[in-house]
Amino acid sequence: MDEISELRNQIDDELLGTSNGHDAQKDKYMTFKSGSEYFGLKIQYVNEIIQFQTITEIPETEDYIKGLINLRGKVIPVIDVRLRFKQEPFEYNDRTCIIVISVKSTVVGLIVEKIAEVVEISDKNILPPPTIGNTDKAHHKYVYGIGKIGDTVKLLLDPDKLINDDDLEGVEQVNESNNEEGD
Amino acid sequence: MAEEFNAEGMLDMYLFENGQLLEQLQETVLEQKDADCFDEESINEIFRTMHTIKGSSGIMMFDDIMAVSHKLEDVFYFLRESHPDNVPHLELVEHVLEVSDFITGEMDKLQNGDPADGDSSELIKELDQFLTSIQGDSEKAGTKPPPKSEHVEPKQFYIAPVATSASHFYKIYITFFPETEMSNVHAYKTVYALKEIAEDLLYSPEDIIADASSAETILEEGFRILLQAQCTEEDIRNIVNEGYDIQRVDIYECSAEEFVHGFDFGGHKSEIDLESDVEEIEKKANEDKEASRGQAKASAKKPEMAPGDFVIKSKEPGKKKKLARDKPKGEKASFISVNVSKMDQLMDLIGELVISESVVLQNPDLKVPGLNLNSFNKAAAQMSKISTDLQNVIMSMRMVPLTNTFQKMNRIVFDVSRKLGKDIEFEMIGEQTEVDKNIIEHISDPLMHMVRNAVDHGIESNEERKEAGKAEKGKVTLSAKTEAGKVWISVEDNGKGLDREALLAKARKQGLLDDNKPDSAYSDKEVYQFITLPGFSTKEQVTEYSGRGVGMDVVVQNIQSIGGALEIDSTPGFGSVMSLKIPLTLAIVNGIVMETGNSSFVLETAVIKEFFSVTEDMMIHEPNGEEYVMIRGECFPVIRLGKWYDLKEEYQESVEKGMMLILEVEDKKICLFVDRLIGEQEIVVKPIPSYIKKVKGLSGCTQLGDGSIALILDPGGLIA
Numbered sequence: 054m055d056e057i058s059e060l061r062n063q064i065d066d067e068l069l070g071t072s073n074g075h076d077a078q079k080d081k082y083m084t085f086k087s088g089s090e091y092f093g094l095k096i097q098y099v100n101e102i103i104q105f106q107t108i109t110e111i112p113e114t115e116d117y118i119k120g121l122i123n124l125r126g127k128v129i130p131v132i133d134v135r136l137r138f139k140q141e142p143f144e145y146n147d148r149t150c151i152i153v154i155s156v157k158s159t160v161v162g163l164i165v166e167k168i169a170e171v172v173e174i175s176d177k178n179i180l181p182p183p184t185i186g187n188t189d190k191a192h193h194k195y196v197y198g199i200g201k202i203g204d205t206v207k208l209l210l211d212p213d214k215l216i217n218d219d220d221l222e223g224v225e226q227v228n229e230s231n232n233e234e235g236d
Numbered sequence: 237m238a239e240e241f242n243a244e245g246m247l248d249m250y251l252f253e254n255g256q257l258l259e260q261l262q263e264t265v266l267e268q269k270d271a272d273c274f275d276e277e278s279i280n281e282i283f284r285t286m287h288t289i290k291g292s293s294g295i296m297m298f299d300d301i302m303a304v305s306h307k308l309e310d311v312f313y314f315l316r317e318s319h320p321d322n323v324p325h326l327e328l329v330e331h332v333l334e335v336s337d338f339i340t341g342e343m344d345k346l347q348n349g350d351p352a353d354g355d356s357s358e359l360i361k362e363l364d365q366f367l368t369s370i371q372g373d374s375e376k377a378g379t380k381p382p383p384k385s386e387h388v389e390p391k392q393f394y395i396a397p398v399a400t401s402a403s404h405f406y407k408i409y410i411t412f413f414p415e416t417e418m419s420n421v422h423a424y425k426t427v428y429a430l431k432e433i434a435e436d437l438l439y440s441p442e443d444i445i446a447d448a449s450s451a452e453t454i455l456e457e458g459f460r461i462l463l464q465a466q467c468t469e470e471d472i473r474n475i476v477n478e479g480y481d482i483q484r485v486d487i488y489e490c491s492a493e494e495f496v497h498g499f500d501f502g503g504h505k506s507e508i509d510l511e512s513d514v515e516e517i518e519k520k521a522n523e524d525k526e527a528s529r530g531q532a533k534a535s536a537k538k539p540e541m542a543p544g545d546f547v548i549k550s551k552e553p554g555k556k557k558k559l560a561r562d563k564p565k566g567e568k569a570s571f572i573s574v575n576v577s578k579m580d581q582l583m584d585l586i587g588e589l590v591i592s593e594s595v596v597l598q599n600p601d602l603k604v605p606g607l608n609l610n611s612f613n614k615a616a617a618q619m620s621k622i623s624t625d626l627q628n629v630i631m632s633m634r635m636v637p638l639t640n641t642f643q644k645m646n647r648i649v650f651d652v653s654r655k656l657g658k659d660i661e662f663e664m665i666g667e668q669t670e671v672d673k674n675i676i677e678h679i680s681d682p683l684m685h686m687v688r689n690a691v692d693h694g695i696e697s698n699e700e701r702k703e704a705g706k707a708e709k710g711k712v713t714l715s716a717k718t719e720a721g722k723v724w725i726s727v728e729d730n731g732k733g734l735d736r737e738a739l740l741a742k743a744r745k746q747g748l749l750d751d752n753k754p755d756s757a758y759s760d761k762e763v764y765q766f767i768t769l770p771g772f773s774t775k776e777q778v779t780e781y782s783g784r785g786v787g788m789d790v791v792v793q794n795i796q797s798i799g800g801a802l803e804i805d806s807t808p809g810f811g812s813v814m815s816l817k818i819p820l821t822l823a824i825v826n827g828i829v830m831e832t833g834n835s836s837f838v839l840e841t842a843v844i845k846e847f848f849s850v851t852e853d854m855m856i857h858e859p860n861g862e863e864y865v866m867i868r869g870e871c872f873p874v875i876r877l878g879k880w881y882d883l884k885e886e887y888q889e890s891v892e893k894g895m896m897l898i899l900e901v902e903d904k905k906i907c908l909f910v911d912r913l914i915g916e917q918e919i920v921v922k923p924i925p926s927y928i929k930k931v932k933g934l935s936g937c938t939q940l941g942d943g944s945i946a947l948i949l950d951p952g953g954l955i956a
Contacts, residue, residue, distance in 0.1 A: 109945040110835060111924070112881030113931045121924070121937060121945045126588045128937055128945060130925045159927050216927065 061102050080173050082200065083152065084207050085165040088140045093200055093207040096171065098154045105149040105164070122162060124153065131162035132216065156212045163215075172207070174200035179209065250296050251343050252573070257285045258336050258343075259640065265336075266646045269329045270661075274315070282332065283312040289339065298346075301339050304356040307363040308335045314367060323370050330654070331366055333647070334359060403435055406472060408461040409486040412454060420451040422482070423459045429475045436464035576673070579634065586623075586630050587920035591939050593623050594917075598942075627918075635670035638716050638725070641680050642667040645687045645714055652691045659698055659708055660691060665715035671723050675818055678798045679725065682791040686727040686814050687712065689788070694729035694812060704809070706730070718820065726815040734806040739763050764804040768792040796952075799935075825921060827938070829914040829946060830895070832877045833885035836946035837910070838919055838938055839897070843951045845905070847913065848896040855891055865896065865907050872898065872907040875954055880933070887911055901951045908954065921948060 082093035110120040117136035195214040286309035293302040342352040653660040695710035800818035827838040856864040863874040878887030888894040919938040935950030
């Protein structure tokens with residue numbers, strides 16, 4: 054719990070930096086773990102991080118759309134990032150967090166396995182994702198870059214593509230490649 | 237509105253105010269369109285409206301709007317001053333509406349950020365012709381034309397009051413503070429006040445009211461008044477005193493000679509006070525009339541046939557003279573305009589409040605045995621009462637009478653019937669009925685289609701009506717009423733009605749009918765519903781207004797989107813009735829909360845007819861898996877909610893342990909099987925975020941007392 058509160062404070066601090074202009078948020082990324090990889094989201098998309106709470110399921114929707122939550126009177130949809138990446142589902146517990154992001158006025162909650170930290174990655178440390186053959190092309194759908202921090206890498210996500218499902222084919226291909234990685 | 241005084245804010249204000257004025261104007265005009273002339277009050281009102289629009293447009297530098305409103309103002313100035321007997325009333329109504337349309341159109345452009353580039357010269361020309369024609373007529377009729385309007389070079393109709401020896405003559409110089417806005421209005425106020433004591437009054441600059449630019453002149457050169465009155469300088473000072481607007485008042489007494497001489501400063505000489513001038517003329521005109529016709533009628537309202545009038549009049553044979561009815565003037569309610577988003581926010585907050593109230597009042601902590609909750613319960617009851625009141629108030633704030641919407645329809649009937657040469661009476665019933673603002677926005681367009689259809693297709697041409705032995709004047713009735721928590725809005729016409737055979741033939745041609753079924757197998761209602769299908773129009777000729785087969789399907793779509801329905805009824809030869817059945821409000825409904833598995837669902841209370849516990853032997857199973865239930869000899873199809881949505885969690889399989897709900901929607905009945913009922917509750921309807929694709933049978937979501945979210949079922953979606 055302490056870990057989460059700490060992170061939340063950190064995020065709040067970062068987000069408060071908005072008033073000082075965008076520079077304070079520039080190059081800052083919220084990172085989280087999903088499967089074996091670490092992903093990063095530009096911090097200006099992140100509204101807040103909330104504790105896991107009861108989700109009202111909606112029938113007949115894609116399985117990665119877990120349902121609706123009540124965020125202080127606002128009803129927002131939540132999606133499971135692991136299921137979005139077609140990875141194996143995981144058990145939610147009280148450490149599970151929801152990252153609330155807003156992209157082009159759509160507010161969506163992302164259920165992630167584990168929130169890591171806020172990191173700074175400057176533009177020069179961001180590489181375009183490498184392309185090997187055709188299968189990997191699909192990867193670009195929502196990973197737009199690879200950020201290097203020392204020895205570790207974070208896959209940087211395009212949140213717009215992450216929440217919008219206009220490339221189902223691509224998802225399937227990612228799925229396949231992920232499975233291969235998993236194996 | 238915006239605190240900062242920028243052009244943007246001014247434009248908003250301009251659009252808002254003038255929009256309201258124009259709406260009011262249309263209402264007034266349409267109210268009296270069937271009369272033979274406008275009553276005096278309306279003439280004054282239209283005159284004032286045009287005047288205001290002219291003034292504000294001038295300030296905003298929308299020259300075309302200013303020019304055209306100015307022209308119309310001229311026309312009404314003439315009407316006001318000389319009471320011409322024989323104004324072709326309908327033509328006048330059309331002119332007013334045209335002008336109002338032009339201005340509305342320009343304002344729409346401005347609203348969208350486009351420049352107001354419409355050309356008013358055509359309109360002005362027409363108005364000029366119109367004015368000339370009525371002026372010509374009235375001269376023949378023996379009425380003296382008054383001075384055209386303020387801005388026109390003065391024709392001196394002025395009869396100087398005789399100065400008595402007690403009269404004093406004053407020159408008054410008024411200097412306004414340089415930052416005074418609209419100093420011309422302030423100046424006019426002064427003039428108006430002085431008139432009380434004045435025997436004679438002249439001022440410069442002259443047309444302070446008509447000409448907004450005079451404000452600058454006044455600021456620069458000061459405002460000058462020549463006054464003849466039986467009073468002292470002191471009296472004047474009492475009336476014209478220095479204040480927040482007036483910086484300095486200088487009063488000099490002068491001789492009568494000087495007074496007659498007028499202002500001894502350069503430029504154009506004096507202008508006479510308009511009001512007293514007017515009275516004189518009025519008197520004179522009336523005297524003339526009395527002399528020539530021996531008629532002692534102050535406001536000449538009796539129509540007299542004149543050449544320009546005849547064309548219009550002949551269209552309404554046997555029409556009885558109808559005077560514009562006097563509107564009872566109630567006490568004026570005061571209004572403020574509030575941003576709708578603020579209202580919505582308030583609405584949301586009150587919704588939240590209601591929910592958190594139930595969170596508090598139904599808190600599990602209170603269920604501890606042995607607690608003495610007497611005073612808590614009292615306080616809780618009081619709180620519930622207040623929050624219910626609060627909810628009612630906010631609901632009533634959102635309720636708007638249909639009057640404005642209906643007025644618009646009046647306009648459409650007028651326009652369309654004039655263009656089509658049909659003679660149509662329009663009646664409105666129950667326009668005071670109040671409906672949620674959101675709903676009004678949704679029904680305006682559908683209603684327009686329906687009214688147009690009624691006028692265009694419903695009512696036959698004058699000749700046809702005559703042949704059919706009907707009164708030539710058709711009638712369209714628009715009515716509204718509330719019944720059983722719904723609003724019914726009907727458009728009724730006494731035209732030819734729907735042609736069942738033609739509809740069937742067309743439907744057959746379009747392959748909408750089952751080939752094996754004879755025509756007679758379709759009920760009238762079914763047949764009439766065909767006209768709501770896209771691309772279905774039996775009208776051979778496409779007119780400007782309708783007949784393209786788009787329209788009725790859009791109407792139905794719009795109505796369905798707010799949970800309403802359209803009913804069509806028709807009697808061949810006697811007309812048809814189209815009724816919209818719409819919910820009173822979208823925001824808060826009474827709902828029954830129920831559970832299946834772990835999921836909560838809500839259904840609007842109104843659609844639930846009955847709750848029923850059934851036994852296994854009442855069930856009928858079809859081999860294909862469909863189920864029916866037999867209740868009191870009636871057979872209903874059964875939907876098991878858990879199965880319908882393929883819920884992952886465990887849900888009740890045995891019908892004896894669950895609950896059957898009988899739902900009725902649009903004459904269809906089904907049974908819905910759920911695990912258990914939770915209770916009835918007022919729910920605040922929220923849309924499901926658009927991110928989630930539409931799920932069949934769900935219409936929204938709501939927050940329950942414990943803060944969790946329940947899905948609102950849409951019975952129409954379940955049945956379809």
